[in-house]
Amino acid sequence: MPASERGFTLVEVMVALLIMAVIAVIGWRGVDSMARSREIAQAASEQSLKLSAVIGQFEQDLLALQESASVPALSFDGGALRLTRRSDAGLQVVVWALREGRWQRWAGPATTRAAVLQEAWMASQQLQGQEPGQLTLLEGVGSWQVYFYRGGWSNAQSSGDVATPPTTQPSPQQASPQQQPAQQAPKVLLPTGVRIVIELPQGKLTRDIALGPQAA
Secondary structure (H helix, E strand, C coil), rough: CCHHCCCCCCCCHHHHHHHHHHHHHHHHHHHHHHHHHHHHHHHHHHHHHHHHHHHHHHHHHHHECCCCCCCEEEECCCCEEEEEEEEEEEEEEEEEEEEEEEEEEECCCCEEHHHHHHHHHHHHHCCCCCCCCEEEEEEEEEEEEEECCCCCECCCCCCCCECCCEEEEECCCCCCCCCCCCCEEEEEEECEEEEEEEECCCCCEEEEEECCCCCC
């Protein structure tokens, strides 16, 4: 047989197939790696958007703080942050709490009645995490800390500044030796800022929120 008509031997064919198989495996690994990288990037982007939305809601609640004579406007017990905020329908109690890695938000009914507001505040202290209206906004939270700014950052559980209302003097027509000046109960001033520190799988997140003037 002439040399020009000589075909491939079995060994040559097997070597060629082996090379093609190696190239195919390398190519598949590259495509798989690109797909995985895309999924990771997409998941990270979605998580970032979700976290931004949750922090935005938390900030809106704080910026809508409203003091009242019925319930405290803001308090933190180490696990749950309770606040009273204004809404179009009146005042409502809102609770942000961390339970078993879940950052949850509960909002009571908006009302203009002091008794209903007080009932909501009492109910907020009995929440277990499964009640109607309890929303899990973020999962995988390791811990969170809250600080208040009153001329400097301090633990939110520490005692706040107290403003004592002026003494109410009786009018000359009502005054008598038995009458004593009446004095209202002291009032804890709201902080001018709130800082939250949240431990997430991606790392620690710190956010400072400046509070505007509060309506009495």
